[in-house]
Amino acid sequence: MNPEDLFLKAMEQVRPLEGKEKVQRRKKPPRPTPKKSERTNNRLALPDGHKLLMPLKPRQIEPWVLAANGMSRDQLRKLAGGQMGTDREIDLHGMTRDEALIALEQCLQAMRKQRERILCVIHGRGRHSDGQPVLKKAVFHWLMDGPFATSVLAVVPRRDSNGGASMVLFRREKR
Numbered sequence: 001m002n003p004e005d006l007f008l009k010a011m012e013q014v015r016p017l018e019g020k021e022k023v024q025r026r027k028k029p030p031r032p033t034p035k036k037s038e039r040t041n042n043r044l045a046l047p048d049g050h051k052l053l054m055p056l057k058p059r060q061i062e063p064w065v066l067a068a069n070g071m072s073r074d075q076l077r078k079l080a081g082g083q084m085g086t087d088r089e090i091d092l093h094g095m096t097r098d099e100a101l102i103a104l105e106q107c108l109q110a111m112r113k114q115r116e117r118i119l120c121v122i123h124g125r126g127r128h129s130d131g132q133p134v135l136k137k138a139v140f141h142w143l144m145d146g147p148f149a150t151s152v153l154a155v156v157p158r159r160d161s162n163g164g165a166s167m168v169l170f171r172r173e174k175r
Helices: 003-010 073-080 097-114 134-145
Strands: 043-045 051-053 059-062 065-067 088-091 118-122 152-157 165-170
Touching: 065 134, 073 152, 073 165, 088 097, 097 118, 097 134, 097 165, 134 152, 134 165
Parallel strands: 088 118
Antiparallel strands: 043 051, 059 065, 065 152, 118 165, 152 165
16 A cells, blocks of 8 residues: 555544634744844944944953954963053952952053053962962953953063963953
């Protein structure tokens, strides 16, 4: 017996359902449309149709390395090696996590006033905190997600520090 004959034989006793001819399906609710004020393609749509470029937070490209779009590997290498210079240095050794982040924020505010862009953060490697680099991790995440994150262009380990210091490059501030 061919498949078509088998199907017809199996369907001999089948009777149509009484009532509606078509099965009613629930409609999916429509997707919400994004508001004009929401970010689109890294830009903020303004009411008059003009676009305002919004600075983005840097993204992690390697362990302990953050870079904003447009930062080249060569620029990161020069920053790590100190070839771009250093405007300011802050040593967080011996501070608690909270003390270190407060000191870092105050340092960044002072740098902003002086229009300085390159900071060396000495955070240590975590030898006295159960082998975990507590300050290094806190500083890294604060620079990535904290109040100054959109001002950060790059964070790289300082080449001669064995992981105990990071170089940070900030955006130029508009006057």
